[in-house]
Amino acid sequence: MSLNPRTPNRSLDFGVLFGTSGNHLAGWRLPASSGGGNAGAELDVSEAVRLAKQYERAGLTAIFVADVVSVWGEHLDSLSRTTRASYFEPITLLSALASVTERIGLVATATTSYNEPYTIARKFASLDHISGGRAGWNVVTSVVPLEAANFGRDAHYGHEERYARAAEFVAAVTGLWDSVADDAFPRDKGSDIYLDRVGRRPLNYRGEHVATAGPLNISRPPQGHPVIFQAGASETGRAFAARVGEVIFAAPRSVAEARAYRTALDAALGAAGRAPGDVRVWPGVSPIVASTHAEAERRRDELNDLLHEDVLRRVIQDNVGDVDFSGFDLDAPLPELPESNRSRSRAASIIALARDEGLTLRELAVRWAGGGIVGTPEEIADHIEQWFDVGVADGFNLSFPYLPGAADAFVEQVLPELQRRGLWRPHYGATLRETIGLPRPDLTIADFGAEANATVPA
Secondary structure (H helix, E strand, C coil), X not given: CCCCCCCCCCCXXXXXXXXXXXXCCCHHHXXXXXXXXXXXXXXXXXXXXXXXXXXXXXXCCEEEECCCCCCCCCCHXXXXXXXXXXXXXXXXXXXXXXXXXXXXXXXXXXXXXXXXXXXXXXXXXXXXXXXXXXXXXXXXXXXXXXXXXXXXCCCCCCHHHHHHHHHHHHHHHHHHHCCECCCCCCCXXXXXXXXXXXXXXXXXXXXXXXXXXXXXXXXXXXXXXXEEEECCCCHHHHHHHHHHCCEEEECCCCHHHHHHHHXXXXXXXXXXXXXXXXXXXXXXXXXXXXXXXXXXXXXXXXXXXXXXXXXXXXXXXXXXXXXXXXXXXXXCECCCCCXXXXXXXXXXXXXXXXXXXXXXXXXXXXXXXXXXXXXXXXXXXXXXXXXXXXXXXXXXXXXXXXXXXXXXXXXXXXXXHHHHCCCCXXXXXXXXHHHHCCCCCCCCHHHHHHHHHHCCCC
């Protein structure tokens, strides 16, 4: 495996899926007496600031904002019962949070299907400058077909086409970040040279799916490249993640599944000419922590009991395909389903969970709606330690089912237990790359070479 967890001075990293109402679909309904909070918190900037500061004080590695560029579902009976109808644009939110934090990473989701490389390169370079080198880009190809209509398309890109476009898109974005050398801006008052013209070069990228001339109209990001996050899990998606990803989000259901995923990822990395140590893998974990295991189970059940049947049907339908689930019996097994143009890895994971454990549609939906691991601080730490020790996790992406209680319990009880075991300690570098232990891709005018410099117009 690519990680020796007991390497001296090596610490787990923790990202956190950032939301202000909790990530369980019924988390917003949980009463304050059970650890819930403000039901209207999704656009409460003061609550977003409070959480960001809490996560930074605790020593978490990065905030991660998920996103789709459409309403997250079209079935109003279910959509009206979740917080998915209203959410901030990620880079706008993280730019605001950059001004009130100093060390925690700021990772935004942006789709390669419904954007242009120049815009994305410029936005993430700007966020990296605004935050002092803390930006990360979660590269997605769009899982919600409804996004297509918002960008003038009659249909969503096909699965293979999405990834072909994404590969070109990332190449174009990184090329734009590299279209300006680190030392391109001497800002020398004495010589009257603000920009050394040979430190900026055109890109002239032209692929089958995207094209951009460049160069970028902002100086090179402090990190060289903002850290690239990816979550490809299908065979095509995993090959893409192995080519471009630096931190890989993963969603295995067991240690055995995590081992199989890591083995397949390492093989894909080799095929892409990279080494296993070139990436970090962060499985997701959604912890419900209490003083006893029974109490944690009661809190999980309290959350699940707040899920309306409309939501239970839609949480599966919206992830496995475009079949109408309205007539399906919630207490019957999941029926056979046709292949969908949504995320294949996500659909496969849901279907495998249902088949492997013999779950009814209701049981499956409850599991997928935001349920995670439950237990005492020691039990949660045991789970994390096991995955870390067998080498399938370099860190974890936390998803708190409800807020503020679930975050408070993890920060105040689980993190100290992990620190006591020598698995984690607060650690921040000068940039997000340094915090995670990734190298910076340096680029100077000298690296451009005489031939490249000669092509730069006067």
